[in-house]
Amino acid sequence: MVRLDNLGGQEATTKTAMMVRFDQVSKSFGMTKVLNELELEVPPGEKLAVIGPSGSGKTTILRLLMTLERPNAGIIEVDGEPLWHERKGNQLVPASEQHLRRMRTKIGMVFQQFNLFPHMKVLRNVMEAPVRVLGVPQEQAEAQAKRLLDMVGLSQKLDAYPAQLSGGQQQRVAIARALALKPKVMLFDEVTSALDPELVGEVLQVVRELTHSRDMTMLMVTHEMRFARESSDRVVMFDHGKIIEAGPPELIFTNPAHERTRGFLKAVLERG
């Protein structure tokens, strides 16, 4: 269990046990600092809701984890291994593409804009990565894809193209597609923000079922406060690139400690 010699037993154990760990992570876009020495630890299996005003850096933590953006400083660990770095002897050096590809097998992401492949039918969208990336045999990948699409309620749409589906249906396909690679960590980036209001429910229902039935670690950036309250183990509130408050949902939503959290929740709940 002990990973680094210079750490005491207790501390080393807790750190290796974390599924996701941000250590002093900073990220800027040009002059704008989106993450400011962020510290965050997510234990395995936790369903973490990430809330906060737009531009507070919520989405950026998901994009860093999915290796879509590179941090400017700090260490990110996933499943006990540095994500953007590799160990060479005692040193951490920037990760090679090979290392990044290996780390990515642990992580899956669902995007705000679905990003389905428009030139592939629904079934193919879900099968393509297992077949090409993991080398799963066609029949096996197809059976798995059908199972997943059945789980998200789309077994009738296997032969449809994404453009023929509603936004809610597309997003459910996107969830099935991400699950097909069996990630240990799933990232949900405002998965209902691009949907018409009447389609939000069907997508949240699928995500909610995942929070019950899987021991997958889930990070969910969301503006759906009721969903966050009902479906997460813990809520973190972001503001200006920092976590200003974290705790169990009952506490955050009923009795937030921080003035900014109170203001934010009030604004969001009034709008909703």
Added chain:
Amino acid sequence: MIWDNSFALSVLPVIAQGLAITVLITFTGTAIALCIGLVLAIMRRARAKWISLPAEAFVEFVRATPLLVQLFFLYFGLPVFGISLSALVTGIIGIGLNYSAYTAEVYRAGIEGVPRGQWEAARALNFSHGQTWVRIILPQAVRKVIPALGNYLIAMFKDTPILASISVLEMLEQAQIVGSENFRYLEPMTLVGLLFILVSYPATLLVRRLEVRYGQVR
């Protein structure tokens, strides 16, 4: 000088031979332009400067110089370096390379038209660079530019007479030879024009249908 029907009929087979060469040039030239253009477009997107810069330089060079000059350069210049190819092969390579600079720009528009989310989804699903290009990006990019590429194919067809300048026996060159042998140019040249229309007009209609089907970039 009036139109002589029997003379026109007698030269038609020779000119039709020229048409066969013209079509051959167009198809092989197009094949070169489609392949090299795609390679150039992908090279130009590379982050490594030593890959993107040569492609960019080639495209700019070709676009900034006339096709005729490029053909003369290949035809008279290559033998100096010990490479001697037939006029036909030189012509095909020349026109193919020339058009590859233009198809590269077409592909580029198509590639840039693929939303960033597609790249991100490909990365999130852990596709390799090669798989991302082949499975995700190019099928979408190429589909959008099929009509534009079709237009370049027609343009190349109409540019083939330039190869007469390096004595390739395409349609115009055949007509010129027939004309000078008989001191009559009206019929052969008219036939050349008619045969061009006969091929390129239906081709234009076909491209229009492709535009309806695949939509158009810009």
